[in-house]
Amino acid sequence: MITLKSDREVRGMLESGAILAGMHKAVSEVIRPGISSWEIEKVGRQYIESHGAIPAELGFEGYKYATCVSINDEVAHAVPRKNLFLKEGDIVKIDTVVNYHGYFSDSCWTYAIGKVSDEKRQLMDDTLRALYLGIDQAIVGNRLGDIGYAIQHFTENEKGYGDVRELVGHGIQPTMHEDPDVLPYGEPNRGLRLRAGMTITIEPMITTGTWKIAAKQAPHDNWEYYVTADGSQCAQYEHTLVITDDGPKILTSQDSIMDNKYLWTKDSHVHNKLSTSDLHGMI
Numbered sequence: 001m002i003t004l005k006s007d008r009e010v011r012g013m014l015e016s017g018a019i020l021a022g023m024h025k026a027v028s029e030v031i032r033p034g035i036s037s038w039e040i041e042k043v044g045r046q047y048i049e050s051h052g053a054i055p056a057e058l059g060f061e062g063y064k065y066a067t068c069v070s071i072n073d074e075v076a077h078a079v080p081r082k083n084l085f086l087k088e089g090d091i092v093k094i095d096t097v098v099n100y101h102g103y104f105s106d107s108c109w110t111y112a113i114g115k116v117s118d119e120k121r122q123l124m125d126d127t128l129r130a131l132y133l134g135i136d137q138a139i140v141g142n143r144l145g146d147i148g149y150a151i152q153h154f155t156e157n158e159k160g161y162g163d164v165r166e167l168v169g170h171g172i173q174p175t176m177h178e179d180p181d182v183l184p185y186g187e188p189n190r191g192l193r194l195r196a197g198m199t200i201t202i203e204p205m206i207t208t209g210t211w212k213i214a215a216k217q218a219p220h221d222n223w224e225y226y227v228t229a230d231g232s233q234c235a236q237y238e239h240t241l242v243i244t245d246d247g248p249k250i251l252t253s254q255d256s257i258m259d260n261k262y263l264w265t266k267d268s269h270v271h272n273k274l275s276t277s278d279l280h281g282m283i
Contacts, residue, residue: 002171002179004197007270010242010251012103013173013199014264016053017240017251020098020105023047024254033088033114037069040094041080048098056097056104056176063223068095068108070225075205075234076167077225079218088114091124093236097176104173106201107252108238119208120233123161127206127235130155134184134202135262138241138248142194148186151204156185162211164234167226169201172240196245196271203238245272 005013026047027040045066048055055066063079070078070093071086077095086092095108110124130151137146155161169182180192184204209232215224228234240251242264249264256263 002198003174004195005173005199005242005270006197007268009103009173010199010249010264010270012101013105013240013242014251016098016100016103017105017107017253019048019051019053019100020096020107020252021254022051023096023098024094024107024109027094028111031086031092031111031113033086035086036082037071037080037084037086037092038082040069040092041065041067044094044096048096052100054099056099060097060176064221066096068093068225070095070234070236072233073228073231075164075207075213075226075228076236077223079221079223079225081219086113089116089120091116091120091233091235093234095236095238102174104176105240105252106172106176106238107240108203108236109254110235110237120235123206123208123233124235126155126159126161127204128237130184130204130206131202131237131239134204135239135241135248135250138194138200138202138243140194140196140243140245143189143191144180144182144194145186145190146188147202148183148191149188151202152185155204155206156211162207162209162228162232164205164207164211164213166213167203167205169203169238171198171200173199194243196243198243199240199251200243201238201240203236205234205236207234208232242270244268244270
């Protein structure tokens with residue numbers, strides 16, 4: 001079931017998203033060679049909780065941490081580890097979900113540790129671009145396949161990367177994971193039609209090799225995470241956004257200049273014509 005959100009609900013998600021964006025900025029100030037992935041977890045959790053929010057990944061399906069910290073060939077869901085220290089040249093994906101007074105936001109960002117190779121830097125730049133190509137397709141009247149096609153055509157057809165298939169974006173609110181699945185691959189003009197008030201995440205996971213992934217057991221932890229099947233590098237970027245009649249609005253923005261045209265402002269509305277009471281309903 002997919003709910004269309006009111007302006008009030010979107011504002012609540014925007015407040016949640018601001019905390020999540022602030023957490024990423026806080027992490028970016030301490031992340032460096034020699035820091036452990038456990039220290040990243042501590043900084044992230046402290047920031048979220050000190051702002052009156054709940055790290056929603058903590059306890060979700062048995063997960064014990066506030067963040068996922070995935071390094072190099074680790075694609076997603078890797079646990080923070082006290083004995084794993086970041087090295088010069090690593091790339092690190094930090095993914096988390098914030099629950100602020102019942103409003104959810106979800107975002108992942110990839111960080112370069114010190115000076116990284118040209119290949120890794122290009123991968124990061126192209127994955128970020130792929131995210132925004134997908135966001136640009138999240139407009140009323142388009143279909144989910146338009147988002148996936150924009151990402152896949154750029155990453156695989158133009159750039160020769162792998163575009164992970166098994167882990168995908170999703171609807172969000174009133175829980176962390178809602179319908180629909182938001183695939184980072186697909187065919188244009190296919191899939192569910194997009195409507196104003198839908199809130200979704202777009203989160204391409206792009207590799208320098210195959211799109212296939214493999215499951216791996218976390219050492220000393222009853223948790224399974226994912227790595228690239230061929231050991232290639234992986235980058236991921238993710239935003240939470242709302243679809244409006246004025247285009248997609250990012251709710252987890254970290255950069256008001258880069259995201260200027262995608263920002264929800266005090267004058268924004270989900271729908272240009274109907275009242276918010278008319279908007280809140282089901283597809």
